[in-house]
Amino acid sequence: MPELPEVEHVVRALSPLVTGRRIIAAELNLKRIAPGISRPAFNRQLQNALITGVGRRGKYILFQLESGHILTTHLRMTGKFVSLTTDESLPPYAHVIFYLDDDRRLVFCDMRQFGRMQLFKDPLRPPKELQTLAPEPLSNDFTEEYFLDTLSRSRRPLKHLLLDQTRVLGLGNIYAVEALFLAGISPMKAANTLSKPRARKLYKAIRDVLQEAIDAGSTLRIDLADGNASYLETPERFWRVYEREGEPCVKCGKRIRRVVQGGRSTYFCPGCQR
Ligand SMILES: [Zn+2]
Numbered sequence: 001m002p003e004l005p006e007v008e009h010v011v012r013a014l015s016p017l018v019t020g021r022r023i024i025a026a027e028l029n030l031k032r033i034a035p036g037i038s039r040p041a042f043n044r045q046l047q048n049a050l051i052t053g054v055g056r057r058g059k060y061i062l063f064q065l066e067s068g069h070i071l072t073t074h075l076r077m078t079g080k081f082v083s084l085t086t087d088e089s090l091p092p093y094a095h096v097i098f099y100l101d102d103d104r105r106l107v108f109c110d111m112r113q114f115g116r117m118q119l120f121k122d123p124l125r126p127p128k129e130l131q132t133l134a135p136e137p138l139s140n141d142f143t144e145e146y147f148l149d150t151l152s153r154s155r156r157p158l159k160h161l162l163l164d165q166t167r168v169l170g171l172g173n174i175y176a177v178e179a180l181f182l183a184g185i186s187p188m189k190a191a192n193t194l195s196k197p198r199a200r201k202l203y204k205a206i207r208d209v210l211q212e213a214i215d216a217g218s219t220l221r222i223d224l225a226d227g228n229a230s231y232l233e234t235p236e237r238f239w240r241v242y243e244r245e246g247e248p249c250v251k252c253g254k255r256i257r258r259v260v261q262g263g264r265s266t267y268f269c270p271g272c273q274r
Pocket of ligand 1: 249250252270271
């Protein structure tokens with residue numbers, strides 16, 4: 001599943017391809033991708049829409065339209081966009097097709113069909129899923145004060161709190177365990193028992209791991225012209241603790257441990273993380 005840094009790169013790849021393009025026709029071929037709207041209404045409302053920009057809120061990709069409407073896309077597990085010329089054949093699982101005014105087609109493919117699109121009309125009243133998201137982690141809205149306050153209000157284990165996108169945005173399983181390792185903090189520790197200096201360390205670690213991933217991501221191969229490519233097939237990255245159970249810690253040499261928290265694997269170093 002692409003995490004926030006990967007989605008950021010999809011947005012950066014999409015932006016020059018679709019900004020300023022008009023959708024000549026839209027074709028929703030699989031109803032469940034856009035559950036809130038009928039297929040004819042989806043196609044009608046996007047026909048002739050001018051795309052004025054592409055942005056992101058959390059892991060939602062936002063296509064801004066001249067009409068003021070916004071089309072959101074969540075890739076979930078296997079969703080991806082592909083950009084095709086007129087004579088290229090459709091890749092497998094092509095569920096939504098946008099015919100653009102430069103003779104290209106922007107195609108949304110999704111093998112597992114969990115990806116979702118939603119069209120909303122009033123940018124000031126976005127869907128609830130967007131409204132409840134915590135501040136963007138790399139923006140000025142995500143302040144140290146906000147983070148410390150959020151921790152002080154929760155008795156949940158830190159790992160759980162960090163994965164809750166309505167409290168702290170942008171950390172999936174990988175980046176949550178990496179940030180906790182960088183800060184030297186146990187994933188099992190209750191959020192409101194963390195001292196302020198350590199909370200500040202964690203705040204910095206969160207921003208560092210995300211920024212590091214976005215910077216490293218510039219080498220990701222998100223090839224929108226390749227229908228067979230997958231966003232999941234990213235080059236091997238080196239993780240400090242993630243999926244390194246039993247291997248020596250890069251800092252102290254103790255063996256990395258794995259526990260299951262809330263149904264998901266947590267990796268940590270028993271020597272460095274308290
Ligand atoms: Zn260690």
